[in-house]
Amino acid sequence: MAESEFPKLTHRPQWTALADHRAEGQPHLRELFAADPGRAQRYAVRAGDLYLDYSKHLITDETLALLQELATATGVFALRDAMFRGEKINVTERRAVLHTALRAPRDAVIEVDGENVVPKVHAVLDKMAGFADRIRSGEWLGHTGKRIRNVVNIGIGGSDLGPAMAYEVLRPYTARELTFRFVSNVDGADLHEATRDLDPAETLFIVASKTFTTIETITNATSARSWLLKAFDDGGTSHSSEFENGGEKAVAKHFVALSTNGEKVTGFGIDPDNMFEFWDWVGGRYSYDSAIGLSLMIAIGPGRFREMLDGFRLMDDHFRTAPAEANAPLLLGLLGIWYGNFYDAQSHAVLPYSHYLSKFTAYLQQLDMESNGKSVQRGGEPVEWQTGPVVWGTPGTNGQHAYYQLIHQGTRLIPADFIGFARPVGELSGELKAQHDLLMANFFAQTQALAFGKTAEEVRAEGVPEEQVAHRTFRGDHPTTTILAGELTPSVLGQLIALYEHKVFVQGAVWNIDSFDQWGVELGKVLAKRVEPALTQGADVPGLDPSTTALVAAYRTLKNAQEN
Numbered sequence: 001m002a003e004s005e006f007p008k009l010t011h012r013p014q015w016t017a018l019a020d021h022r023a024e025g026q027p028h029l030r031e032l033f034a035a036d037p038g039r040a041q042r043y044a045v046r047a048g049d050l051y052l053d054y055s056k057h058l059i060t061d062e063t064l065a066l067l068q069e070l071a072t073a074t075g076v077f078a079l080r081d082a083m084f085r086g087e088k089i090n091v092t093e094r095r096a097v098l099h100t101a102l103r104a105p106r107d108a109v110i111e112v113d114g115e116n117v118v119p120k121v122h123a124v125l126d127k128m129a130g131f132a133d134r135i136r137s138g139e140w141l142g143h144t145g146k147r148i149r150n151v152v153n154i155g156i157g158g159s160d161l162g163p164a165m166a167y168e169v170l171r172p173y174t175a176r177e178l179t180f181r182f183v184s185n186v187d188g189a190d191l192h193e194a195t196r197d198l199d200p201a202e203t204l205f206i207v208a209s210k211t212f213t214t215i216e217t218i219t220n221a222t223s224a225r226s227w228l229l230k231a232f233d234d235g236g237t238s239h240s241s242e243f244e245n246g247g248e249k250a251v252a253k254h255f256v257a258l259s260t261n262g263e264k265v266t267g268f269g270i271d272p273d274n275m276f277e278f279w280d281w282v283g284g285r286y287s288y289d290s291a292i293g294l295s296l297m298i299a300i301g302p303g304r305f306r307e308m309l310d311g312f313r314l315m316d317d318h319f320r321t322a323p324a325e326a327n328a329p330l331l332l333g334l335l336g337i338w339y340g341n342f343y344d345a346q347s348h349a350v351l352p353y354s355h356y357l358s359k360f361t362a363y364l365q366q367l368d369m370e371s372n373g374k375s376v377q378r379g380g381e382p383v384e385w386q387t388g389p390v391v392w393g394t395p396g397t398n399g400q401h402a403y404y405q406l407i408h409q410g411t412r413l414i415p416a417d418f419i420g421f422a423r424p425v426g427e428l429s430g431e432l433k434a435q436h437d438l439l440m441a442n443f444f445a446q447t448q449a450l451a452f453g454k455t456a457e458e459v460r461a462e463g464v465p466e467e468q469v470a471h472r473t474f475r476g477d478h479p480t481t482t483i484l485a486g487e488l489t490p491s492v493l494g495q496l497i498a499l500y501e502h503k504v505f506v507q508g509a510v511w512n513i514d515s516f517d518q519w520g521v522e523l524g525k526v527l528a529k530r531v532e533p534a535l536t537q538g539a540d541v542p543g544l545d546p547s548t549t550a551l552v553a554a555y556r557t558l559k560n561a562q563e564n
């Protein structure tokens with residue numbers, strides 16, 4: 001396409017206007033607030049149950065207007081509508097991007113290649129609900145007639161991070177009599193630790209893999225099957241005849257699969273009746289509200305799972321219909337662009353003030369970094385601007401006593417999202433419930449300190465010795481978004497995840513990259529396969545670089561020394 005039809009991002013007038021605006025410099029947040037008493041009210045938006053305050057950002061009305069013009073010029077809204085319609089906006093894989101169809105109401109019509117996909121989505125949800133109910137009620141029995149008490153999800157990447165994160169988030173809503181474990185690492189220690197105290201007769205394995213070819217997952221699933229069959233073989237001679245045909249009956253009671261690849265699932269020995277399907281238009285990192293969420297549905301029950309889907313949908317509707325100036329995912333996406341492209345910010349911190357959100361940022365790392373860690377445009381031309389940031393963070397208040405020092409007084413600009421709740425969830429009572437206000441006092445104190453800092457005059461006024469004044473001064477002017485909700489319910493979780501999904505979408509659209517492929521993970525997989533025989537058999541692997549050859553030799557020497 002000629003540049004006049006599709007101008008390079010950095011040549012667009014909206015981009016250069018932003019660059020000029022940035023070069024003019026911004027007053028300190030202290031001054032911006034002092035000059036505008038209504039700033040906190042004006043720079044806040046409600047999206048579903050979320051209250052977003054973005055007043056502590058290094059922006060003015062002009063910044064916002066320019067960012068919105070950039071969004072319009074780069075076609076964010078047209079691409080958004082194309083995504084919701086089911087157009088194949090994942091250009092490199094020629095696929096539709098329809099995670100939003102996973103939470104569409106039963107009567108919606110969303111077509112891919114002329115077929116309405118919504119009935120299929122609900123058929124799978126219903127099948128999952130039936131299965132989840134049977135596990136939860138104890139109706140589903142294992143091979144020896146015992147009820148299932150342990151659920152082990154085996155998956156990696158999007159087939160692990162989503163369910164593992166959401167299980168942790170919604171722990172207060174889970175069936176406490178069931179045990180849930182999530183195994184992802186091909187390091188045998190992961191499966192070992194997850195199963196060592198479990199009774200195989202009471203254990204269900206959920207093998208979660210979109211492709212059903214992922215080496216880590218298939219290896220762990222194969223080892224899990226051996227663990228199960230060995231236990232039955234050793235312990236239950238009455239079942240021995242079944243093991244002559246590979247223990248299919250035992251596998252049928254203890255293994256289910258979540259996948260898009262029926263052929264591979266059958267090849268592994270899992271009954272198609274025990275397969276819960278999803279489709280190629282669901283990206284791995286956008287999949288935990290599909291069949292990939294089965295472990296979560298067993299944990300919280302189908303009703304709560306549907307509440308979570310309703311939360312996702314609420315945010316989808318907001319993203320589709322809210323005007324630009326009040327559109328939360330759009331605002332978050334554009335603010336990220338402001339810092340990443342015009343302030344050279346390298347990273348973005350997500351700091352939840354909830355213990356239950358301990359895996360939230362790890363989940364967002366895949367969502368954001370696998371989606372927008374790209375350096376070519378949708379048409380294959382190199383980008384000449386920064387794309388996705390490094391996303392990181394752990395729950396407050398823990399981070400405050402570790403790395404916040406660098407955010408407050410280091411040399412780097414680190415925009416941060418603070419996520420907190422007005423009420424603790426569910427079971428907490430007495431003193432533990434009362435601790436919530438202390439947690440949230442920290443939450444509010446941190447964004448205040450980051451924005452407003454502490455001037456040298458204020459430090460001196462406290463009688464601090466002059467030689468310490470510089471050390472104890474806080475520059476402030478550190479940008480944060482505050483996301484506040486009443487309580488961390490299944491619906492609120494769905495709203496939060498969809499908020500970030502659409503934020504990532506907005507950024508990818510502006511940067512003109514394909515946010516829905518992940519070719520960058522392929523090379524390592526191919527090389528691992530090539531190197532493996534050198535480790536296991538000492539085979540000569542042609543084409544290894546000298547550094548890797550030397551490392552492999554050292555590895556084998558160490559390995560053999562240990563074995564001898």
Ligand SMILES: O=P(O)(O)OC[C@H]1O[C@H](O)[C@H](O)[C@@H](O)[C@@H]1O
Nearest residue numbers: 157158159209210211214284521
């Ligand atoms: O679900 P699977 O097909 O097993 O894929 C698991 C994960 O591995 C891949 O390499 C991709 O990088 C991820 O996007 C994906 O979620």
